Amino acid sequence: xxxxxxxxxxxxxxxxxxxxxxEKEGIEIIGAxxxxxxxxxxxxxxxxxxxxxxxxxxxxxxxxVFSKEPDLVLHSxxxxxxxxxxxxxxxxxxxxxxxxxxxxxSYPYLxxxxxxxxxxxxxxxEGVSVLGTGINPGFIMDYLPTVVSGPMQEVQSVFVxxxxxxxxxxxxxxxxxxxGLDQEDFQTEIAEEGGHVGLAESVAIVGGGMGLELEEIxxxxxPVIAEEGxxxxxxxxxxxxxxxxxxxxxxxxxGEALITLxxxxxxxxxxxxxxxxxxxxxxxxxxxxGGTHGDVATPAVAVNCIxxxxxxxxxxxTMITLPSPAYFEDLxxxxxxxxxxxx
Amino acid sequence: xxxxxxxxxxxxxxxxxxxxxxEKEGIEIIGAxxxxxxxxxxxxxxxxxxxxxxxxxxxxxxxxVFSKEPDLVLHSxxxxxxxxxxxxxxxxxxxxxxxxxxxxxSYPYLxxxxxxxxxxxxxxxEGVSVLGTGINPGFIMDYLPTVVSGPMQEVQSVFVxxxxxxxxxxxxxxxxxxxGLDQEDFQTEIAEEGGHVGLAESVAIVGGGMGLELEEIxxxxxPVIAEEGxxxxxxxxxxxxxxxxxxxxxxxxxGEALITLxxxxxxxxxxxxxxxxxxxxxxxxxxxxGGTHGDVATPAVAVNCIxxxxxxxxxxxTMITLPSPAYFEDLxxxxxxxxxxxx
Numbered sequence: 001x002x003x004x005x006x007x008x009x010x011x012x013x014x015x016x017x018x019x020x021x022x023e024k025e026g027i028e029i030i031g032a033x034x035x036x037x038x039x040x041x042x043x044x045x046x047x048x049x050x051x052x053x054x055x056x057x058x059x060x061x062x063x064x065v066f067s068k069e070p071d072l073v074l075h076s077x078x079x080x081x082x083x084x085x086x087x088x089x090x091x092x093x094x095x096x097x098x099x100x101x102x103x104x105x106s107y108p109y110l111x112x113x114x115x116x117x118x119x120x121x122x123x124x125x126e127g128v129s130v131l132g133t134g135i136n137p138g139f140i141m142d143y144l145p146t147v148v149s150g151p152m153q154e155v156q157s158v159f160v161x162x163x164x165x166x167x168x169x170x171x172x173x174x175x176x177x178x179x180g181l182d183q184e185d186f187q188t189e190i191a192e193e194g195g196h197v198g199l200a201e202s203v204a205i206v207g208g209g210m211g212l213e214l215e216e217i218x219x220x221x222x223p224v225i226a227e228e229g230x231x232x233x234x235x236x237x238x239x240x241x242x243x244x245x246x247x248x249x250x251x252x253x254x255g256e257a258l259i260t261l262x263x264x265x266x267x268x269x270x271x272x273x274x275x276x277x278x279x280x281x282x283x284x285x286x287x288x289x290g291g292t293h294g295d296v297a298t299p300a301v302a303v304n305c306i307x308x309x310x311x312x313x314x315x316x317x318t319m320i321t322l323p324s325p326a327y328f329e330d331l332x333x334x335x336x337x338x339x340x341x342x343x
Numbered sequence: 344x345x346x347x348x349x350x351x352x353x354x355x356x357x358x359x360x361x362x363x364x365x366e367k368e369g370i371e372i373i374g375a376x377x378x379x380x381x382x383x384x385x386x387x388x389x390x391x392x393x394x395x396x397x398x399x400x401x402x403x404x405x406x407x408v409f410s411k412e413p414d415l416v417l418h419s420x421x422x423x424x425x426x427x428x429x430x431x432x433x434x435x436x437x438x439x440x441x442x443x444x445x446x447x448x449s450y451p452y453l454x455x456x457x458x459x460x461x462x463x464x465x466x467x468x469e470g471v472s473v474l475g476t477g478i479n480p481g482f483i484m485d486y487l488p489t490v491v492s493g494p495m496q497e498v499q500s501v502f503v504x505x506x507x508x509x510x511x512x513x514x515x516x517x518x519x520x521x522x523g524l525d526q527e528d529f530q531t532e533i534a535e536e537g538g539h540v541g542l543a544e545s546v547a548i549v550g551g552g553m554g555l556e557l558e559e560i561x562x563x564x565x566p567v568i569a570e571e572g573x574x575x576x577x578x579x580x581x582x583x584x585x586x587x588x589x590x591x592x593x594x595x596x597x598g599e600a601l602i603t604l605x606x607x608x609x610x611x612x613x614x615x616x617x618x619x620x621x622x623x624x625x626x627x628x629x630x631x632x633g634g635t636h637g638d639v640a641t642p643a644v645a646v647n648c649i650x651x652x653x654x655x656x657x658x659x660x661t662m663i664t665l666p667s668p669a670y671f672e673d674l675x676x677x678x679x680x681x682x683x684x685x686x
Contacts, residue, residue, distance in 0.1 A: 109681060135494055139493060146669045150482060150644055150667055150669055151482055151640035152647075152670045153642065200685055208679055210669050210671060211676045211679050212679075216686050280670075282635060282636050284631065285631065289628040296494075296624060297495075300495050304492075320666065323665055323667075324666075327498045327553045330554060336556060338550050338551050341557055341559050342543055342561075
């Protein structure tokens with residue numbers, strides 16, 4: 001029996017997740033929902049541009065799909081836990097496990113400890129598992145450095161720097177990082193809104209993953225300013241205007257910075273990459289060349305977590321409480337044992 | 344209550360594990376065993392060179408320690424599953440979980456499927472968990488690439504290259520890679536003995552972790568030949584003699600190489616590093632600068648797996664069935680929740 005899945009949210013990421021789900025064996029999409037009037041009523045296969053006829057129409061109300069009792073919900077609607085809490089509650093009470101790309105859900109205890117406890121209790125009671133994941137937060141700046149500490153006898157400090165070239169990204173990302181704004185508008189429109197959501201959560205994932213008792217997590221956001229005029233498909237920035245963001249979140253213990261996460265997303269950023277350096281014994285220094293494109297990688301992480309969440313104990317999980325997601329083709333083949341093939 | 348541990352084997356790795364165990368909170372070494380007559384009877388604190396008096400004497404017979412009912416055994420005695428099977432059986436039947444650095448145990452199904460099934464059943468029956476791990480096999484060339492595939496929508500092929508400078512390694516490693524041998528002696532003494540143990544297991548971990556149905560795993564071993572004379576603290580190689588090893592293991596499906604692991608260990612190797620490249624979408628290319636020193640990292644991986652194995656379901660595990668090991672200081676603090684510290 002394939003696992004039955006509801007795709008909850010058909011924005012950019014949700015749509016890519018739905019398409020990726022159709023490419024996997026052992027997974028059946030039995031419903032898709034979105035509130036966008038232009039999407040409601042569409043045939044999902046046509047909307048995704050795939051040949052296979054899924055027999056699924058995009059609905060506005062997920063409750064109609066819950067009557068079909070999906071095993072699992074892939075959820076991509078918002079960034080903040082309080083906003084999406086009622087949706088999670090609806091999924092859990094319908095008996096479905098949830099994998100969500102909600103940024104704050106990657107480590108929900110940080111900003112919403114009470115809601116997190118409620119989610120955990122509710123999921124345990126209903127016998128389902130809930131996970132927030134994605135590439136950032138969820139993998140590159142938090143889960144991966146935690147994994148990389150696995151061969152270390154001693155950790156003194158963790159530094160992660162993610163440099164993304166925003167020139168090749170889509171409009172919402174360029175908008176999110178303030179491309180084309182004056183510096184004073186950046187302060188009110190970007191900096192006060194918090195910029196990229198989830199950087200402090202990433203600090204907490206690293207700290208929680210290594211059992212480090214952080215006493216404080218801070219975040220700062222600065223604009224990156226154009227030295228020369230720059231034009232993208234969507235925006236233009238004159239010299240002196242904003243072309244992106246430099247956001248830093250630091251986790252401290254007794255005033256000392258133990259974890260520093262440095263995220264830079266701006267137009268024409270040179271040498272985009274993900275870089276992890278953990279001081280200690282042995283020192284670990286790792287570079288992912290070219291960086292990791294969020295629009296491709298976030299759907300992949302979410303889908304690749306499916307084999308892990310279906311076997312997880314009930315309750316609210318984070319990436320550090322589950323076995324690592326890995327690429328898979330066929331959900332029914334995930335427990336393959338390789339024997340007697342040595343020649 | 345701290346977790347009580349028996350250190351089973353006090354060779355180079357076992358000794359380093361024991362020392363690292365004494366540096367962790369929430370873990371108590373209640374026994375240590377080794378068959379070396381020069382170690383039997385020694386006071387463990389003195390042998391490890393630590394100030395804390397552990398009150399443990401090195402014993403020849405582990406059975407004496409099992410009467411104290413250790414929760415966990417850290418096991419480092421051999422490389423091959425059939426050789427250490429009776430020791431694992433002894434641990435399991437004494438009701439202790441096991442973390443072992445036995446290379447073949449990192450993926451025991453490959454060479455010993457029947458013994459693996461027996462271990463799994465025995466561990467389940469006794470309610471304990473068994474894991475084989477280490478840095479290589481166990482982490483760098485297998486677990487880490489599997490993790491790195493987590494953000495991938497499609498995987499076409501996996502290539503991992505580990506280049507180690509053997510000049511800075513200890514005598515047994517230099518001996519294992521044939522330093523100073525003539526080329527014909529290399530064939531009989533090194534190549535036919537299989538070289539580094541565990542490279543084919545690493546291929547199987549990657550294949551199993553990604554659900555890839557490999558049909559064949561092959562291994563080749565070649566000597567690296569001195570162009571000029573080289574002298575280490577332990578050996579000398581004239582031009583034309585062996586200074587190390589190049590070992591390649593390939594996992595194939597329908598004749599196509601899906602997984603290629605390339606291990607080079609030789610004197611004065613330039614740019615020692617670990618390099619992972621996974622072709623697919625998105626392509627992942629990762630470099631760990633300087634490589635990862637096995638004598639430091641293997642004990643760390645083994646000890647850092649403790650929090651994961653004590654919470655694991657009973658049975659025989661591999662790295663891909665458990666949450667990732669991560670650095671920790673205090674076993675009692677491993678489930679720390681970070682809340683309300685955002686400022």
